[in-house]
Amino acid sequence: MAAEAVAVASVEAYPRIVATLIRVTGDWALAEDCAQESLTVALERWPTDGVPANPGGWLMTVARNRAIDVLRRATVERRKLHDLALLTPDEAHPEPEVGQDVVDDRLRLIFTCCHPALAIEARVALTLRTVCGVPTSDIARLLLVSESTMTRRLTRARTRIAQAGIPYRVPSGPALTERLPGVLAVLYLLFTRGYVADGEPAFADEAVRLARLLGRLMPDQSEVAALLALVLFQHSRRDARRDAAGNLLTLERQDRDRWDRAAIAEALVALDRVRHDGPYAWQARIAACHATAASADETDWPTIARAYDALADLRPSPVIALNRAVAHGYAYGPDAGLVVLDAARADGGLDGHPLAVAVQADLVARQGDRLRAAGLFREAAAAVGSTAERRALLDRADELAP
């Protein structure tokens, strides 16, 4: 029970404690160590002393006192000690009023971790470590590097923040508009790393949590709401995406009763706050069409096709072009889909892309040429990187031409 209480409290309190201690001390490593220490102490004390009335405030006090101890020994400036002593446990309360001039420390932390002057890998690792509180060893495992490499990478990132003069601040005015997409890109990258076939589900969970936090902290930003809606729609299918053997299931084969209705409802509320036609807005609207269709046959493909048209204009990319071909194929028939696919392939951006071959295979199958479609599915399977995806493609081939 107590261990569970620590885990629950840490989700809210950890980023807040780290963010606040960084603001006051400017020392990233110290902030993380003290926040971690407060969780360790809680795990020792709460089982015997009971869970305190204000768990977040309790953790904040322990972390603050720990920081004061460390800094006192290091004889740092008295100003920092003074500011630390003034911190109240209330600064760890969940959701204080976010006034116009009161910027949440966690928002500062997110924007600093996602600063464009840091390499993208550093942004992802630092966000996981500092904002989400994921232990370094777990991040190393998830990103397929050794723990010592990850420790060095994180240390280098923190050093770089100090040396390069990356500010601990949320940009304002036009700078915010420029910087926000970069923050959202880190969040979405985190989510997709967790969501891809052989991905790590913990990433997706953290990304959803972060998107919720960002949605609360920046309620007026349309694209933040759109990203939250998008990841929630996709996340709602997490239990239905695989069959009993662990194979990936396409949307039309999933048991829609296993979709997380609460997540879809939350996503629809977020989507309701979307006011602008940004790239995440279009993607969220597409995801909404899938999530709200009672069955695969009842999917509103013409709406999805139009959304992909808009998205392809706004953010041209091979993957979007490919999805646009799929959508047109369902909305207006396989011939129409193949026309869009051929146009997308014309510039060579999809060369060697196994999914392009898989999409062609699907459209050819629906035109009725089963043998040729099976051959194309096998060709795609041979080129795909993930085991789960390969199996799914080979299954399609076997169904068409055993």
Add this chain to the structure above:
Amino acid sequence: MKYMMFVCNDAEPDTDPTELPDIHKWVAENDSRGRRLTGDALAPTSAATTVRVRDGELLVSEGPFAETAEVIVGFDLLDCADLDEAIEVARTHPMAREGRLELRPFAALSD
């Protein structure tokens, strides 16, 4: 924080046809706001001389120490609150489009 801003040329300059910002206005604006302490353009690398001392012997040679297409053509010494302000100063420099700029903080933080 003080930053040395290296002004470099670039093999792939901006293709945007709109007029480049005026360098004199850029200098005046940033000097008056105390964000630029000094700066200048450099003569071409054909005027450069490299000096080394090895085992007590003075070695003087013609040319820059690295033969590359992208070279430093000037510098500005900036004094900014943080990296974001330095980036704001750099982005309005005409060479941000014609070439590229590198912001390097000083090793000993003098604040």
